[in-house]
Amino acid sequence: MLRLIGQRLLAMVPLLLIVSVMTFSFTALLPSDPVDLIIGDRGSEEQYEMVRERLGLNQPFLTRYADWLLRAMTGDLGTSFFNSVQVKDAVLQRMPATLSLTFGSVLISITVGLAAGVAAGLRPGSWVDRTATFGATIGQAIPNFWFGIILASVFAVSLRWFPATGYVPLTDSPMEWLRSITLPALALGLSTSAAIARQVRSAMVGVLQQDYIRAARAQGLSSRRVVLKHALKNALVPVVTVLSFQITVLLGGALIVEQVFAINGIGSLAITAVRQQDIPMIQGIVLILVLVVMLVQLATDILYGLINPKARPT
Amino acid sequence: MSISMKSWVFAAIAATLIAVQPVFAEPSGTFRHGEQAKLITMDPHQHTGGGASYLRPVYETLFDRDPEGAIVPVLAESYEAGGTEMTIQLKQGVKFSDGSDFNAEVAAANINRVIELGVNASMKLADKAEVIGDHAIRITLKTPDPSIVDALTGPAGMMVSMAGMQDSALDRNPVGTGPYVYSAQESREGEVRVYLPSDTFRNPEEQGLERVEILEIPDNTARLNALKTGQIDLAIFLSSPQAAIVDKSPGIQLLRLPGGTTYHLSILDREGTQVPAFADPRVRMAMNYAINREAFSKAVEFGLSVPASQPYTDGLWLHDPALAGRYSYDLEKAKSLMTEAGYQDGFEFTIPSIPIFASRLEAVAGFFKEINITMNIQTVEPGTLARRSRTTDFPATNLVWNNGIDPKFMTTYYVAEDAVFNPFKITPDPELMALSDKGLSMSDEADRAPVYFEMFEKLAEESYLIFITTTPILFGASDAVVNNETVQYRPGTDTPYFRGLRVDN
Numbered sequence: 001m002l003r004l005i006g007q008r009l010l011a012m013v014p015l016l017l018i019v020s021v022m023t024f025s026f027t028a029l030l031p032s033d034p035v036d037l038i039i040g041d042r043g044s045e046e047q048y049e050m051v052r053e054r055l056g057l058n059q060p061f062l063t064r065y066a067d068w069l070l071r072a073m074t075g076d077l078g079t080s081f082f083n084s085v086q087v088k089d090a091v092l093q094r095m096p097a098t099l100s101l102t103f104g105s106v107l108i109s110i111t112v113g114l115a116a117g118v119a120a121g122l123r124p125g126s127w128v129d130r131t132a133t134f135g136a137t138i139g140q141a142i143p144n145f146w147f148g149i150i151l152a153s154v155f156a157v158s159l160r161w162f163p164a165t166g167y168v169p170l171t172d173s174p175m176e177w178l179r180s181i182t183l184p185a186l187a188l189g190l191s192t193s194a195a196i197a198r199q200v201r202s203a204m205v206g207v208l209q210q211d212y213i214r215a216a217r218a219q220g221l222s223s224r225r226v227v228l229k230h231a232l233k234n235a236l237v238p239v240v241t242v243l244s245f246q247i248t249v250l251l252g253g254a255l256i257v258e259q260v261f262a263i264n265g266i267g268s269l270a271i272t273a274v275r276q277q278d279i280p281m282i283q284g285i286v287l288i289l290v291l292v293v294m295l296v297q298l299a300t301d302i303l304y305g306l307i308n309p310k311a312r313p314t
Numbered sequence: 315m316s317i318s319m320k321s322w323v324f325a326a327i328a329a330t331l332i333a334v335q336p337v338f339a340e341p342s343g344t345f346r347h348g349e350q351a352k353l354i355t356m357d358p359h360q361h362t363g364g365g366a367s368y369l370r371p372v373y374e375t376l377f378d379r380d381p382e383g384a385i386v387p388v389l390a391e392s393y394e395a396g397g398t399e400m401t402i403q404l405k406q407g408v409k410f411s412d413g414s415d416f417n418a419e420v421a422a423a424n425i426n427r428v429i430e431l432g433v434n435a436s437m438k439l440a441d442k443a444e445v446i447g448d449h450a451i452r453i454t455l456k457t458p459d460p461s462i463v464d465a466l467t468g469p470a471g472m473m474v475s476m477a478g479m480q481d482s483a484l485d486r487n488p489v490g491t492g493p494y495v496y497s498a499q500e501s502r503e504g505e506v507r508v509y510l511p512s513d514t515f516r517n518p519e520e521q522g523l524e525r526v527e528i529l530e531i532p533d534n535t536a537r538l539n540a541l542k543t544g545q546i547d548l549a550i551f552l553s554s555p556q557a558a559i560v561d562k563s564p565g566i567q568l569l570r571l572p573g574g575t576t577y578h579l580s581i582l583d584r585e586g587t588q589v590p591a592f593a594d595p596r597v598r599m600a601m602n603y604a605i606n607r608e609a610f611s612k613a614v615e616f617g618l619s620v621p622a623s624q625p626y627t628d629g630l631w632l633h634d635p636a637l638a639g640r641y642s643y644d645l646e647k648a649k650s651l652m653t654e655a656g657y658q659d660g661f662e663f664t665i666p667s668i669p670i671f672a673s674r675l676e677a678v679a680g681f682f683k684e685i686n687i688t689m690n691i692q693t694v695e696p697g698t699l700a701r702r703s704r705t706t707d708f709p710a711t712n713l714v715w716n717n718g719i720d721p722k723f724m725t726t727y728y729v730a731e732d733a734v735f736n737p738f739k740i741t742p743d744p745e746l747m748a749l750s751d752k753g754l755s756m757s758d759e760a761d762r763a764p765v766y767f768e769m770f771e772k773l774a775e776e777s778y779l780i781f782i783t784t785t786p787i788l789f790g791a792s793d794a795v796v797n798n799e800t801v802q803y804r805p806g807t808d809t810p811y812f813r814g815l816r817v818d819n
Contacts, residue, residue: 032697038362039433047432083355083485093503149535157542164539165531166505262529262536264504271532272352277697 001305008298015294016287020072023286024065027279034081034277055081068283077287078280080273087284090269095288097167098265100177101257102250104185109192109246114239116193117200118232124205132197139194144253148187148260155183165262184261188253192246199242203235210234236307244300248293341511343817344525347810348537348549348790352530353507355485356496358472359428362435366469367550367809371509371526372411373472373490376402376421377463383631383805385463385759389416389473389491391449395757397458398441404449409514410475411495418445420476425453427479428470436465436720460757461720468807493521493813505530509812522800522816541566541790547817548795550808551788558616560790567796568618569789572629573806575714576622577674579665579780580728583709583738589663592709596655598777602641603648605681611783614677619783624770625715625724627784630806631759632721634767640774641781648685660686666694666708675712678782706737717784718806721766725750728779746772794819 035052052058056067068078077087120132156164162183168176207213208231216226255267262268266285273281351365358369376390387393391403408416425443428434439459446452455462465471478489488496494509501508509526529546531537534556540546542563551557551568560568579601586593607621623640626632652658667675672691679689694702703711713735727734729742729750749769756762773779787808795801800816803809 031695031701033701036701037697039435044435044438047435047438050432083357083360084483085486090503152535152539157539160543163545164543165536165545166529166540169502259533260536262505262531262533262540264502264530268352268504268530268532275697276354 001302004301005298008301012291012294016290019290020069020283020287021065023283024061024068027277027282028061030277032277034279037276038082068280072287077284080281081278082276087280090281091266091284091288094265094269096169097263098251098254098258098267100167100170100181101184101188101254101263101265102247104181105189105192105250105254106243106247108185108189109196109250110243112189112193113196114200116197117239118204118227120197120201121204121208121235122227124201129201132201136194136197136201139190139197142190144187144191145256145260147190148184148257151183151187152260167261167263167265180263184257184263187260188250188257191253192243192250195242195246196239199239200235203238204231207231207235233307237304240300240303240307244297247296251289251292341521341524343523343819344527345523345812345815345817346527346529346546346548348529348531348540348546350532350534350537350550350552352504352532353528356488357485358469358474358488359424359431360433360485361469362433364808366807368507368528369469369472369488370492370809371494371528371812372488372492372496373469373474374492375468375471376404376466376473377471378467379805381802381805381811385467389421390466393463395460395463398455400453400455400462401446402451402453404451406449408491408516410473410478410489410491411512411514412475412477412489413514414475414477416473416475416491418447418449418451421473422451423476423479424473425451425470427474434465434470436461436468437470458754459722460754460762461722463757464720491515493517494523494526517813520813522814523812526812538563538790541792544792547792548801548810549790551790553615553618553785553788555616557618557788557790566790566792569791569796569803570618570786571789571803571805572627573717573787574627574785575716576625576627576784577619577712577714577782578622578625579678579710579712579782580703580735581710581778581780582703582706582735584776584778585738585740587709587738588706589661589709591655591657591661592663592778594655594657595775595777596651597657598780599641600648600651600655600685601682601687602777602780603644603651604685604687605641605678605780605782606643607783608643610674610677610681614673615783615785618788619785622781622784623774624781625721625779626717627786630717631763632766634770636767637770637774641777645684652685658686660688662688662690663709664690664692665710665712666699666702667691667712668694668696668699670696671699671712674782678712703735704737711735715781721762721769722750722754724766724769724773729773743772743776746776 035048035055035057038051039047056064071078075088079086080090116132116135120129123129152164155161162179166180168180170177213226213231216230254265255270258265258267259271266289269281270285273285347367349365349367351363353365353368355361356369358373361369374388376388377385378388380386389405389408391405393400393402404418404421410416422443422445425440428437429440429442439456440462441454441456443451443453453462473491474484475489478484481487486498493512493515495512497508497510507528511521515521529540531540534551534554537549538556538559541549541560551560557568560566581592581598583589583592591597611617611619611621620627624634624637665675675691679691682689702708703713725733728736729746730736731739731741746769749765749772753762753765753769798817800814802811804811
């Protein structure tokens with residue numbers, strides 16, 4: 001297992017390098033110009049050149065990339081074009097909000113998805129199954145930002161049970177932290193829980209027809225034990241695969257849901273950076289998010305092995 | 315005089331002194347303002363675009379506009395302007411929040427920094443600032459520019475302490491002379507900015523608040539929800555369905571203040587190089603008459619905008635009442651002008667669009683279709699509209715005119731041969747340029763206004779700028795804020811005055 005982790009970590013290096021080249025190239029290809037946004041329409045050519053030089057944008061592409069790469073290798077992802085904020089600091093500062101939201105929604109997805117999937121899978125064709133399948137279809141069809149707006153209107157604006165906007169760090173107040181992420185995590189987790197429910201249902205239906213399940217029942221094991229110990233454990237393997245994909249989707253969805261609830265996470269940072277063409281910030285965000293996704297994939301592989309020894313890499 | 319008599323006299327004097335000593339209410343309450351723009355920098359000299367409210371609690375400007383729109387000195391005591399020179403006498407006894415003194419050396423260094431950084435376009439005609447006394451500076455201009463005083467009411471006129479200017483982290487560590495100081499400890503980056511009363515502010519009676527919070531909420535729905543639930547007291551809004559909802563929600567109100575932006579089309583190819591019809595002013599007038607601005611406002615801008623036939627809206631010193639309704643909707647007149655010009659069968663042209671302008675252009679295209687003009691809409695990359703409008707790629711474009719800027723920019727934007735948005739390098743009517751020069755030679759707004767009215771009249775005749783609607787500055791405010799007389803708004807901008815503001819919460 002340790003060898004696998006080492007190999008996968010090493011493989012991340014060239015991948016990150018490729019991502020950095022691609023991000024750098026794409027931002028260079030953008031038709032708009034950050035200097036225009038800094039000086040506005042009323043700026044003179046002289047001002048334009050002055051700012052362009054200050055930002056180093058008058059340098060050739062390769063020189064800029066080489067400079068950036070050398071600094072990035074020492075952990076310096078550069079400074080925003082628009083202020084003195086270090087890219088690394090900005091991203092790390094906002095990571096807790098996005099991760100809180102993502103993991104809160106993962107928790108909701110797993111809880112709701114597993115419960116609904118198992119309930120449906122145990123009695124295929126029953127009203128429970130039909131209701132769960134219908135709910136899952138609706139859940140996957142509803143955009144999470146729209147669901148977020150509905151949740152905010154009902155539970156924040158009308159009932160005042162939760163705050164309509166903002167994020168409170170866990171370290172400031174655990175209770176307020178929980179209140180601040182409940183609605184956005186629910187909004188974000190809806191479609192993932194629907195995807196998990198569908199996956200668990202079909203996996204459960206398949207597993208429950210296997211010979212070893214019949215053998216377990218024949219041995220006189222209780223239905224609860226058969227489901228929890230034998231069926232669910234095997235049904236979880238494809239669920240982990242779905243979850244690893246869904247975490248990437250959740251990170252993407254968090255960018256939008258953060259806007260609806262005015263949560264200051266990576267999403268709002270990314271949107272501002274893209275609007276302003278803040279190239280160092282865009283590169284930093286992409287690179288760190290790619291790194292997070294790769295780490296999630298690695299964690300998934302490890303989890304496979306833990307759940308099912310047959311799936312353990314040799 | 316006996317000792318006891320002396321004691322009585324001293325006691326009486328002391329009692330009198332205590333009685334006349336001004337008694338100020340301690341700062342109390344928190345005012346929460348919702349900003350649509352994210353905070354980019356607290357370095358005023360690097361600041362561009364929206365979000366000036368993040369700077370206002372901390373920084374004072376050399377001049378400001380009072381609620382009636384008149385320019386008044388703040389850190390300046392008085393000024394004299396003429397030709398290419400402006401001398402400013404500065405206020406004495408002012409301290410920065412870091413304890414240092416405000417004087418001519420600091421003021422000149424601030425102005426020179428603005429010029430050197432080159433970010434603030436309103437100062438591009440300024441050449442240098444010099445110290446001419448302990449509390450007097452002289453600003454030299456490259457060419458006469460009456461708008462320099464107005465420029466100094468904004469971020470270009472915000473004064474930073476000498477140490478602040480040398481701090482590489484000034485953008486998150488502002489040091490001004492204003493009534494409040496920024497508290498980085500209590501703020502949450504990207505979410506809420508907290509300001510507390512400054513110990514060094516010279517007028518404690520104007521520090522009415524214990525705490526100012528400015529929340530960064532770019533999403534319209536989130537800002538509306540925050541306002542509805544009382545998380546914020548005041549919020550800036552753009553023309554949007556959410557702004558229209560504010561008016562219909564109990565406990566909150568929508569305030570429409572003069573200023574904002576005027577949406578307009580600009581015919582770039584007015585000599586007809588690419589689209590011959592554009593060379594005929596009757597065709598351009600027909601286009602102007604063909605637009606039903608009332609319907610446009612209702613259908614596209616949620617009824618929040620007002621019809622426009624000139625760059626500045628009612629309530630501003632540059633609004634000419636004589637031009638109001640100049641191009642009211644008149645389809646028959648439009649058709650007849652097209653016939654007169656020989657274009658009754660119409661013609662076709664292409665205009666660039668960015669996503670936020672798409673619905674506006676679709677509506678305008680519908681109006682033009684009525685006079686057989688086919689306006690094709692070509693989407694360009696967001697952020698590139700201004701740049702593409704400076705090229706000959708398109709014979710016409712669409713932009714917004716900021717009502718807060720000086721009318722001199724009308725010439726440098728559209729009229730002059732080397733104007734930013736005159737890519738076909740069309741030589742302007744000498745009369746227009748003469749009016750523009752005349753406007754630049756005066757410094758008093760009352761003198762300048764009639765000159766620019768004449769210029770706008772001339773532009774209306776040429777009809778290559780087709781003004782459609784002006785969206786005022788929109789604030790959503792709680793009933794308590796609306797009824798609070800200490801909450802006042804800086805004319806033409808999206809910021810309230812924080813000095814003197816008091817709340818009871």
